[in-house]
Amino acid sequence: MEVQTWxxxxxxxxxxxxxxxxxxxxxxxxxxxxVAGGDVNPLLNGMATAADWMSAASFLSMAGLISFxxxxxxxxxxxxxxxxxxxxxxxxxxxxxxxxxxxxxFIGDRYYSNVARTVAVICALLVSFTYVAGQMRGVGVVFARxxxxxxxxxxxxxxxxxxxxxxxxxxxxxxxxxxxQYCVLIFAFMVPAIFISIQLTGNVIPQLxxxxxxxDGTYLLDKLDGLNRELGFNExxxxxxxxxxxxxxTFALMAGTAGLPHVIVRFxxxxxxxxxxxxxxxxxxxxxxxxxxxxAISAFARTNLINTVSNAPYSTVPEWFxxxxxxxxxxxxxxxxxxxxxxVANPSQNELLIDNDIIVLANPEIAQLPNxxxxxxxxxxxxxxxxxxxxxxxxxxxxxxxxxxxxQIKPNISEKMELRWARLSAAGAVIVAGxxxxxxxxxxxxxxxxxxxxxxxxxxxAIVLGIFDKRMNKEGAIAGMISGITIMTFYMIYFKLGWITxxxxxxxxxxxxxxxxxxxxxxxLLNIVVAFVVSRMTSSPPAHIQKMTEExxxxxxxxxxxI
Amino acid sequence: MKSYxxxxxxxxxxxxxxxxxxxxxxxxxxxxxxxxxxxxGFKLGFWFAQQGSIYIFVILIFIYVYLMNRLDKKxxxxxx
Numbered sequence: 001m002e003v004q005t006w007x008x009x010x011x012x013x014x015x016x017x018x019x020x021x022x023x024x025x026x027x028x029x030x031x032x033x034x035v036a037g038g039d040v041n042p043l044l045n046g047m048a049t050a051a052d053w054m055s056a057a058s059f060l061s062m063a064g065l066i067s068f069x070x071x072x073x074x075x076x077x078x079x080x081x082x083x084x085x086x087x088x089x090x091x092x093x094x095x096x097x098x099x100x101x102x103x104x105x106f107i108g109d110r111y112y113s114n115v116a117r118t119v120a121v122i123c124a125l126l127v128s129f130t131y132v133a134g135q136m137r138g139v140g141v142v143f144a145r146x147x148x149x150x151x152x153x154x155x156x157x158x159x160x161x162x163x164x165x166x167x168x169x170x171x172x173x174x175x176x177x178x179x180x181q182y183c184v185l186i187f188a189f190m191v192p193a194i195f196i197s198i199q200l201t202g203n204v205i206p207q208l209x210x211x212x213x214x215x216d217g218t219y220l221l222d223k224l225d226g227l228n229r230e231l232g233f234n235e236x237x238x239x240x241x242x243x244x245x246x247x248x249x250t251f252a253l254m255a256g257t258a259g260l261p262h263v264i265v266r267f268x269x270x271x272x273x274x275x276x277x278x279x280x281x282x283x284x285x286x287x288x289x290x291x292x293x294x295x296a297i298s299a300f301a302r303t304n305l306i307n308t309v310s311n312a313p314y315s316t317v318p319e320w321f322x323x324x325x326x327x328x329x330x331x332x333x334x335x336x337x338x339x340x341x342x343x344v345a346n347p348s349q350n351e352l353l354i355d356n357d358i359i360v361l362a363n364p365e366i367a368q369l370p371n372x373x374x375x376x377x378x379x380x381x382x383x384x385x386x387x388x389x390x391x392x393x394x395x396x397x398x399x400x401x402x403x404x405x406x407x408q409i410k411p412n413i414s415e416k417m418e419l420r421w422a423r424l425s426a427a428g429a430v431i432v433a434g435x436x437x438x439x440x441x442x443x444x445x446x447x448x449x450x451x452x453x454x455x456x457x458x459x460x461x462a463i464v465l466g467i468f469d470k471r472m473n474k475e476g477a478i479a480g481m482i483s484g485i486t487i488m489t490f491y492m493i494y495f496k497l498g499w500i501t502x503x504x505x506x507x508x509x510x511x512x513x514x515x516x517x518x519x520x521x522x523x524x525l526l527n528i529v530v531a532f533v534v535s536r537m538t539s540s541p542p543a544h545i546q547k548m549t550e551e552x553x554x555x556x557x558x559x560x561x562x563i
Numbered sequence: 564m565k566s567y568x569x570x571x572x573x574x575x576x577x578x579x580x581x582x583x584x585x586x587x588x589x590x591x592x593x594x595x596x597x598x599x600x601x602x603x604g605f606k607l608g609f610w611f612a613q614q615g616s617i618y619i620f621v622i623l624i625f626i627y628v629y630l631m632n633r634l635d636k637k638x639x640x641x642x643x
Contacts, residue, residue: 066613071594071609071612071613073613074590074591074609074612074613077612077613077616077617078586078590078612078616078617081616081617081620082582082586082616082620084620084624085578085579085582085620085623085624088624088627088628089575089578089579089624089627090575093631207614210604210605210614211602211603211604211605211610212603212604213604219603219604220604221604221605221606221609222604237598237606237609238595238598238609243591243592246591247587247591247592250586250587250590250591251587272642273642274628274631274632274635274641274642277624277627277628277631278625278628280624281621281624281625281627281628284620284621284624285621288617288618288620288621291617292614292617292618295613295614553568553571554564554567554638554640555635555640555641555642556640556641556642
């Protein structure tokens with residue numbers, strides 16, 4: 001069968017499942033809508049968290065990115081998994097004990113201030129909107145390539161589907177569709193990886209094939225180092241970024257991951273504190289399956305790619321090359337007009353440009369795998385993008401309906417009205433996200449880095465200090481959050497967007513050699529220092545807040561020996 | 564109850580030092596030294612940065628879960 005027929009079949013089948021689950025799990029109360037009734041099994045919550053977390057970027061772009069970055073790609077691998085250790089040890093169990101619906105809930109209550117709550121709402125909205133626009137775009141791109149519809153039509157189809165189960169089912173609907181989406185995306189990611197690992201190294205497990213030997217007896221990574229050297233690139237196993245920047249980026253991504261509201265909120269959905277702890281562990285196992293396979297795919301794909309196209313006559317390139325050239329994701333410019341593809345590090349001689357995203361999408365074609373595998377990858381990419389989009393939309397609708405309307409503007413509305421507001425804001429958020437998917441702002445790539453920087457420089461320190469420092473008061477927390485966000489935004493505008501100077505300043509001007517992606521680490525440290533100093537110069541938090549801080553430290557308070 | 568919290572903090576410090584050593588230590592700060600050691604096709608520092616640290620993260624969370632469940636029981640604050 002043709003790739004397109006397979007794609008219709010597999011994508012159609014998975015979409016039917018998602019819709020079926022959505023109808024089966026409708027939300028009937030705000031408790032259902034915000035936290036899925038608070039009784040999700042920790043194993044299923046782990047799966048849902050993994051799908052929620054792994055976006056179109058993890059599924060489609062990351063392996064490709066690492067393929068071109070080599071060792072430096074480790075910043076994403078460590079950064080986006082190590083954050084779960086922080087989440088499990090420093091945040092999840094305590095926030096579960098606190099037991100409300102959202103992150104702004106915690107910030108607002110712990111710091112007894114609606115100013116703090118509003119700052120948190122603004123950060124949550126900013127982070128979630130920047131993120132969701134990218135997901136909708138991802139849905140559009142996958143549709144465009146595999147079903148040959150215009151990108152915009154793909155975005156509308158994705159919007160319709162997310163609208164259906166997020167607005168109808170709220171957190172409850174999203175949780176169970178995410179479980180299904182995790183299964184689809186991990187299967188779709190692993191099948192080609194296993195096939196290619198067997199082809200190249202004879203090892204069924206990609207994580208082992210990564211360190212395995214090729215048919216001629218050389219180790220894959222040695223071969224790749226050699227190929228990179230010949231073409232003038234850095235060795236694959238050694239990077240080109242400076243060490244302090246690698247350190248800062250990794251730390252910013254970790255703290256950012258632990259501070260992202262759509263991930264944190266998942267830990268409000270399990271019944272007990274001990275469930276929140278183990279659920280973070282399950283989530284990381286499910287994430288680690290993809291994250292340890294991705295760098296193997298990167299190495300396999302780069303080896304295959306160089307072997308296929310480097311110094312090959314253009315007239316003999318395989319069909320996939322021509323197909324992807326049509327989409328503009330591969331560009332060949334025969335600078336010296338010899339009809340042969342020169343793929344080298346030196347930009348003045350290099351004739352081939354390859355987009356990061358096609359490493360995963362074209363991998364099955366490059367390795368000549370059967371058509372159904374190619375279709376499966378399309379379904380997996382859609383699952384990854386849709387599950388993340390739904391989680392983010394829920395954060396947006398909860399922030400509006402709960403943190404703004406219920407907690408601040410109209411505290412007296414009935415539960416029924418609040419649920420109606422939640423549905424209405426979910427619907428509004430889908431439309432706004434779709435708009436950004438159709439008209440992507442040019443600075444999306446920059447703002448995704450900003451999303452992590454913002455989460456790292458605002459939420460993460462405010463929550464951790466709120467749990468571990470009983471003396472922390474509202475003055476300290478607000479001053480800390482505002483200084484963290486301000487310096488982060490300034491650095492991003494100055495060095496990444498170049499809105500202040502006429503051209504974007506070069507990397508040599510970065511403070512301490514730290515890139516805008518890694519600056520979240522510096523902004524976070526500033527937040528902590530400011531919060532600490534200001535809080536010690538102002539009065540202690542009221543007694544009932546100190547008591548609350550004490551109570552969230554214990555899973556249950558069975559008797560009076562407390563405090 | 565103060566000692567419950569103290570023991571909790573002690574666990575956190577130990578586990579987070581391992582977390583730091585596996586990722587920032589082995590994967591970044593000492594990557595060049597470790598790369599002189601080879602295990603199969605992997606240079607060790609590279610392996611920590613792209614594989615090993617992730618496995619260690621998973622193990623750390625489960626050790627934490629085990630330690631905390633035990634601690635909750637000891638101080639009778641576990642959820643019935």
